[in-house]
Amino acid sequence: xxxxxxxxxxxxxxxxxxxxxxxxxxxxxxxxxxxxxxxxxxxxxxxxxxxxxxxxxxxxxxxxxxxxxxxxxxxxxxxxxxxxxxxxxxxxxxxxxxxxxxxxxxxxxxxxxxxxxxxxxxxxxxxxxxxxxxxxxxxxxxxxxxxxxxxxxxxxxxxxxxxxxxxxxxxxxxxxxxxxxxxxxxxxxxxxxxxxxxxxxxxxxxxxxxxxxxxxxxxxxxxxxxxxxxxxxxxxxxxxxxxxxxxxxxxxxxxxxxxxxxxxxxxxxxxxxxxxxxxxxxxxxxxxxxxxxxxxxxxxxxxxxxxxxxxxxxxxxxxxxx
Ligand code: ASP
Numbered sequence: 001x002x003x004x005x006x007x008x009x010x011x012x013x014x015x016x017x018x019x020x021x022x023x024x025x026x027x028x029x030x031x032x033x034x035x036x037x038x039x040x041x042x043x044x045x046x047x048x049x050x051x052x053x054x055x056x057x058x059x060x061x062x063x064x065x066x067x068x069x070x071x072x073x074x075x076x077x078x079x080x081x082x083x084x085x086x087x088x089x090x091x092x093x094x095x096x097x098x099x100x101x102x103x104x105x106x107x108x109x110x111x112x113x114x115x116x117x118x119x120x121x122x123x124x125x126x127x128x129x130x131x132x133x134x135x136x137x138x139x140x141x142x143x144x145x146x147x148x149x150x151x152x153x154x155x156x157x158x159x160x161x162x163x164x165x166x167x168x169x170x171x172x173x174x175x176x177x178x179x180x181x182x183x184x185x186x187x188x189x190x191x192x193x194x195x196x197x198x199x200x201x202x203x204x205x206x207x208x209x210x211x212x213x214x215x216x217x218x219x220x221x222x223x224x225x226x227x228x229x230x231x232x233x234x235x236x237x238x239x240x241x242x243x244x245x246x247x248x249x250x251x252x253x254x255x256x257x258x259x260x261x262x263x264x265x266x267x268x269x270x271x272x273x274x275x276x277x278x279x280x281x282x283x284x285x286x287x288x289x290x291x292x293x294x295x296x297x298x299x300x301x302x303x304x305x306x307x308x309x310x311x312x313x314x315x316x317x318x319x320x321x322x
Pocket of ligand 1: 035036037038039040041090153154157158159160161181182183184201
């Protein structure tokens, strides 16, 4: 009897959630961005703008920057699981468990997965008047001037930090690093000449590189980007294995009803099919994932594989934050 009642209750709940999912959203959902306006913010705004169509409602975008982007996932993990708070994050979701001794969320257990968005290479750049014209000159310069050089990044857990760490380990040289609340603000300082070097996503650097506002020494993709054909890959310049792709994805708090996740994921897949979205990302050097990767299962598998890939690399490098 009891189990029958439980079954009825579960069925009613499913119907209620179904009805809620039909009506969802009755107000604007909010997308939390873990960094100040900059590359991840750009990807987030492009994607939620395209996702508005099936919902007929706009998304709000809130920047919640913190060291390495760890605050926004924590806030989303603790938010009401009702589909009104979602998160965009990048590779940092996979690297922070190895970087932080006390992370206040678990990427594998505290979220529902909506789907993957795109993959963005990084570029190693410098202020326009930095005294090195190419990677070879940069390496030579760093040999005798490393103490004069500041490498900007967006905190431990940020893509810029990961890429900067890989660069320092490849050249076996420790540089002075300066953390910012995102590579957006860091870029302002680089453009103003207050800092020297940075690894940053092409979604933030393409315009500045093309406009000659910053120097670019290499790109971290396997092949050159069509949008930046003159920038050689790090690998083709002899840095074997220096490849890093900054994938972005959407998450919701654990327990968000499946019908709502399905609708969000469906809207994401539609957005990934949208030619305007694909062109916008391609112009910024990013590769849009095919719609079949804009699914919870694809994101779950990718996140797990990335945690397994980067955990040992980071632990070997011995970088930790508390
Ligand atoms: N993607 C970050 C941002 O939007 C920066 C980073 O991860 O390095 O600022």
